[in-house]
Amino acid sequence: xxxxWIVKDPEVVETVLEDGAVLLNLKTKFYYSLNGVxxxxxxxxxxxxxxxxxxxxxxxxxxxxxxxxxxxVPNFIKELEREQLLIQHDYDGTDGPPNKESVEAxxxxxxxxxxxxxxxxxxxxxxxDVVLNPFDPQLPLAE
Amino acid sequence: xxxxxxxxxxxxxxxxxxxCLISLLNMDYPPExxxxxxxxxxxxxxxxxxxxxxxxxxxxxxxxxxSSVRNKGIKASRGEILAFTxxxxxxxxxxxxxxxxxxxxxxxxxxxxxxxxxxxxxxAERYAARIRHLSPQKxxxxxxxxxAVFANLGFRRxxxxxxxxxxxxxxxxxxxxxxxxxxxxxxxxxxxxxxRALIFHSHRKTVGGFFKQQWNYGRSHALLHIKYRQExxxxxxxxxxxxxxxxxxxxxxxxxxxxxxxxxxxxxxxxFFYFEFLRKLAERLGFIRESIARxxxxx
Numbered sequence: 378x379x380x381x382w383i384v385k386d387p388e389v390v391e392t393v394l395e396d397g398a399v400l401l402n403l404k405t406k407f408y409y410s411l412n413g414v415x416x417x418x419x420x421x422x423x424x425x426x427x428x429x430x431x432x433x434x435x436x437x438x439x440x441x442x443x444x445x446x447x448x449x450v451p452n453f454i455k456e457l458e459r460e461q462l463l464i465q466h467d468y469d470g471t472d473g474p475p476n477k478e479s480v481e482a483x484x485x486x487x488x489x490x491x492x493x494x495x496x497x498x499x500x501x502x503x504x505x506d507v508v509l510n511p512f513d514p515q516l517p518l519a520e
Numbered sequence: 521x522x523x524x525x526x527x528x529x530x531x532x533x534x535x536x537x538x539x540c541l542i543s544l545l546n547m548d549y550p551p552e553x554x555x556x557x558x559x560x561x562x563x564x565x566x567x568x569x570x571x572x573x574x575x576x577x578x579x580x581x582x583x584x585x586x587s588s589v590r591n592k593g594i595k596a597s598r599g600e601i602l603a604f605t606x607x608x609x610x611x612x613x614x615x616x617x618x619x620x621x622x623x624x625x626x627x628x629x630x631x632x633x634x635x636x637x638x639x640x641x642x643x644a645e646r647y648a649a650r651i652r653h654l655s656p657q658k659x660x661x662x663x664x665x666x667x668a669v670f671a672n673l674g675f676r677r678x679x680x681x682x683x684x685x686x687x688x689x690x691x692x693x694x695x696x697x698x699x700x701x702x703x704x705x706x707x708x709x710x711x712x713x714x715x716r717a718l719i720f721h722s723h724r725k726t727v728g729g730f731f732k733q734q735w736n737y738g739r740s741h742a743l744l745h746i747k748y749r750q751e752x753x754x755x756x757x758x759x760x761x762x763x764x765x766x767x768x769x770x771x772x773x774x775x776x777x778x779x780x781x782x783x784x785x786x787x788x789x790x791x792f793f794y795f796e797f798l799r800k801l802a803e804r805l806g807f808i809r810e811s812i813a814r815x816x817x818x819x
Contacts, residue, residue: 390612390613390614390716390718391612391613392543392610392611392612392613392720393542393543393546393613394539394542394543394610395538395539395542399610399638399639399720401612401636401718401720408639410639500639502637502639502640502641502646502649504636504637504649505649505650505651505652506652507652507655507657507658508651508652509658509661
C-alpha cells in the first residue's frame with residue numbers, strides 16, 4: 378500500500394542541549410533552536426508512522442488540558458515543514474513508516490510531564506561559506 | 521564499532537561544559553563503545569562540580585596549558601580511536617559515528633570534522649562565524665603546515681605510540697598545527713576531512729575575549745616559526761607583508777567610521793572591518809611579544 382508521511386530532512390544536523398536542541402539546516406544554512414517539548418516531538422518523528430500516531434505518542438509523554446496537544450502539534454509540524462526541516466516521503470509497501478509498535482495509551486497522567494507550547498526559533502545569522510584567508514598563504518597559522 | 525575515547529579539556533568552563541557533555545552523552549553512538557574523559561586544568565569556578573555530576577570520567581591536570589591537559593587524557597584513554605573536542609563545543613548527534621566511519625578509508629590515520637559557529641549573537645561571535653573560524657576547510661588546503669584543530673579531530677591510538685604526544689611548549693594554541701605536521705610527515709598516513717562529523721563551537725562573546733584569543737594565536741604563531749625555522753622563514757618580506765595588511769585593515773576601519781556614525785544601517789559591515797583589524801593587531805602584537813621573549817627578532 379502506498380502512503381506518504383514526513384521524515385526529517387537528512388540535511389538537518391541536530392545537537393542536544395540541556396533544555397532543548399539546536400538544528401542546522403545544511404541546505405538553507407539556517408540555525409534553529411527547539412525548546413524541550415519541541416525537541417521531544419522532533420525525536421518522536423523518527424518512530425511515528427502517521428499524524429495520528431505522532432499525536433498519540435506526544436499524548437503518552439505529556440499531559441494537557443482543553444486539547445492543547447491536538448492543536449499545537451499539527452501547527453508545529455507545519456512550521457517545521459515550512460522551514461524545510463522535514464520532507465515528504467513515499468512508502469511503497471516494501472519499506473514502511475519507521476515503527477509500527479503501538480503506543481502505551483494508558484499511561485498514568487501522574488507520570489506524564491506538563492505540556493508547554495513547542496517552540497522553533499529561527500536565528501538570523503546563517504552559516505556562511507568558507508572564504509580562504511587571502512593573507513600570505515605561505516605562512517603557517519596557529520589557531 | 522570501534523571503542524572510542526573522547527578527550528575534552530576544560531578550564532574555567534562553567535558556562536559551557538554542561539551543554540558540551542550533554543551533547544556528547546546524547547550522541548547516536550553506542551554508549552558501551554565509547555568513554556568520555558574530561559580533563560580539568562585546575563579550574564577555579566564550578567567546572568569540576570558540574571563534571572562530577574555527570575556520567576563521565578573526571579581527570580585533573582594541574583600543569584597549565586592545553587597540550588598537557590590533552591596529553592593527560594590521551595594517557596588515561598583506552599580507545600582504539602581517540603576523538604578530541606573542547607569544552608566550548610557541542611557535538612552533533614551523529615558526530616562520533618561520522619568521524620569513526622571516515623577511518624574505514626584505506627590509509628587514513630586521522631580525521632578532521634567540520635566546525636561551525638554555535639548560535640552567534642554578539643558582534644564578536646558574528647565576525648568569527650562570518651570568517652568560518654576554525655573550519656578545517658581553511659587550514660587543510662594550506663601549502664605549508666596544513667592542519668585541523670583539536671576542537672574536532674580524531675586519531676588512531678597507534679599514531680600517539682609512533683610520533684609521541686602533543687608538544688607541551690604550546691600552551692594555548694598551535695599544538696594542532698604542530699601535531700598535524702608531525703603526523704603527516706612521520707606516518708605517511710592521510711588526514712581525512714569528514715564534513716558531516718559536525719561540531720558547534722561557541723566563539724568568544726566579548727571584544728576582550730576575542731582580542732586575548734587572537735593574541736594567543738599570535739604567540740603560538742611565533743612558537744611555530746621558532747620550531748620550524750629551518751623551513752619557514754620570517755624575514756623583512758614577511759614583516760612588510762604582515763604590517764601592510766594590518767595598516768590596510770586600520771585604514772578600512774577609519775574610512776568607514778564616518779559613514780557608520782551617520783547611519784547604523786551598515787553596522788554589520790563596520791563590525792566586520794573592526795574585528796578584522798582587531799584580529800590582525802592582536803595577532804601581530806602576540807607574535808612580536810613571544811618572539812622577543814624567546815630571543816628572536818621577528819616583527
